[in-house]
Amino acid sequence: MVPFYYRYTPLLFIAFLWGACGHEKSISDRIALGEIAHYIEANPVYETAEMDYGELKFSQRSDSDLLVAYERLEKGGYVTLERLKERKRFLSKDSTFVYLVKLTDKSIPFVLEKTDKKATVKTFEYTLDEEGGVLVEQTGKSRVKATVTLRKAETDFADFAKKDPDNNASFTKKTYSLRFNGDAGWEVIK
Template identity: 40%
Template sequence: MKKYTYILVSLFIIAFSACKNVATINESEAGEVIVDYLKGNPEYKTDKFHFGEMRFNSKKDMLELEKYKTLANEGFISLALQEGKKKFLSKDSSFVYIIKLTDKASDLVLKQDDTKATVKVVNYELASEKPVNFSRVNDNNAKVTVSLKKVNTVFAPFQKDNNDNSDFITKTYRLKLDKEEGWKVNK
């Protein structure tokens, strides 16, 4: 009888010690939760992109036209010359282009009107070289600060505020423990 009691007690001890405590979290687990969250809810920066019938006159406009030609070469827009007035030895040349978005640009276009679209100019991804910094607020909550690196899209040259003071941003997320699903980002 004692033999069975020892076996039963030892089975209970093994069973309870084998159970993982879901309330514990470390840096790598917190990083995995953030990566999973960013797959479904990506971080990005947007700006306006103008298209349709556009006129290019001055030297400044010609620099803008080069940006459009680069996009056309990569297949994100179609660029068709509608009217071109090139004056011999004159700075008064004028070009009118019809600019249309192609299917290849659909992943980067968030909203579209008749002559402008809201496009992603920068995507932010979790920087693998910087560690995840987290602190436990209590048993069910944690605060995670991560470094997200900038990844420019093809529309990056069209952003109005192009302040490249850094190649990354830091963002803080709050994690909450769900008894059934484990740790997840609290919105």
């Protein structure tokens, strides 16, 4: 007759492994980063600004930076500039220009909203820095908070962003909430 503990040794070993490895609700840094990367792909993180288009008037002196920004966009193929009028002010070094600014098809990925005279454009886009790691904090049995680093990248429309003297970083930290779903596994709920 086989002793009792020999018959159940394989079952005890499997139970020990299951307990030692944790259960399916445990989350690793790799899983958290993967879920956040998938979420960011579907829900991109970016900064925006408003940009005028249509018939625009520029003063040579006070609007020179803005005119340069539009000229850069024209060189990149995002807008077309057509000079309609030029007026030199009498006894002044300042001139006034009227341009017709049109958005091209190349600008479509950067334009989020558009009215008759204004467009909301992406100025900065953020991407997940997977090498920066993730800080995972368990907040419940099936919930965690994961903090990651997002790298900031300029778009060609960055000249239209409002200058913020307090924003001197090339990255940001963002916290995402994840929840364990019995059918789908871990997913971002924020």
